[in-house]
Amino acid sequence: FFSSGFQVAPETKAVMKWLRSIPFVLSASLHGGELVVTYPYDYSRHPMEEKMFSPTPDERVFKMLAKAYADAHPVISDRSEVRCGGNFVKRGGIINGAEWYSFTGGMADFNYLHTNCFEVTVEVGCEKFPLEEELFTIWHENKDALLSYMEMVHRGIKGIVSDKFGNPIKNARISVRGIQHDVTTG
Numbered sequence: 001f002f003s004s005g006f007q008v009a010p011e012t013k014a015v016m017k018w019l020r021s022i023p024f025v026l027s028a029s030l031h032g033g034e035l036v037v038t039y040p041y042d043y044s045r046h047p048m049e050e051k052m053f054s055p056t057p058d059e060r061v062f063k064m065l066a067k068a069y070a071d072a073h074p075v076i077s078d079r080s081e082v083r084c085g086g087n088f089v090k091r092g093g094i095i096n097g098a099e100w101y102s103f104t105g106g107m108a109d110f111n112y113l114h115t116n117c118f119e120v121t122v123e124v125g126c127e128k129f130p131l132e133e134e135l136f137t138i139w140h141e142n143k144d145a146l147l148s149y150m151e152m153v154h155r156g157i158k159g160i161v162s163d164k165f166g167n168p169i170k171n172a173r174i175s176v177r178g179i180q181h182d183v184t185t186g
Contacts, residue, residue: 016110023186024117026153028069028146029107032130034123035076035085035093037066042097042106042121054098056112057181065152066094066120072148075141084126097121116183120149161185 008016039062044054056062070076070093081089088095097108111117122145125138161172172185 015107016114019111019115019117024111024115026065026150027107027111027117027119028149029119029121030142031121031123032125033128034088035083035126036088036100036123037069037076037094038097038100038108038121038123039063039066039094040097040106040108040112040119042102042109043104044098044102050102051100052098052102053096054102055096057179058112058118059096061118061156062120063094064155065118065149067092068152069120069122069145069149070094073141073145076145085123112181116186 040056041054044050044052046052046054073093075083076085076088076093079089080086085093097103097106106121108119108121111119122142124142125134127134130138161169161174163169168185170185173182174185175182
């Protein structure tokens, strides 16, 4: 996942360890600078690399998660193309990360490849560094969308994998036919 020679910062190592120790299933990273929801993969291994669609085996799930956020956001769901984020209107306010721009070492890709956690990146506004007086508006624009996204944790299959005595089995591999991406029990 990380190229050889890449130095990982201590705080990054700590977050990686934390993510591997707790069985998170859903997360979001909040950024500024655009108004769109991106989903993995953020990195494309294709030689053309830039703007190259790079889907995960769980493409349909990621699109559903990203749409849950985008559809609940009052500005992202606005159909006007002459606004912040308007160039993503025809895509429903979402895009595969690598198709937008490819970069290596992102948290969403790490989570998908090395944990059970599905993560999207939410670009919360076109200002990279919003002024303090803009934060209240940004919070209100994103509050319901964040709650809608968090509710998605209740989608899918839930349960306990146990042995014949009813004891939970840690690190049992769970496979879904047709999807080349397994998860493990916590």
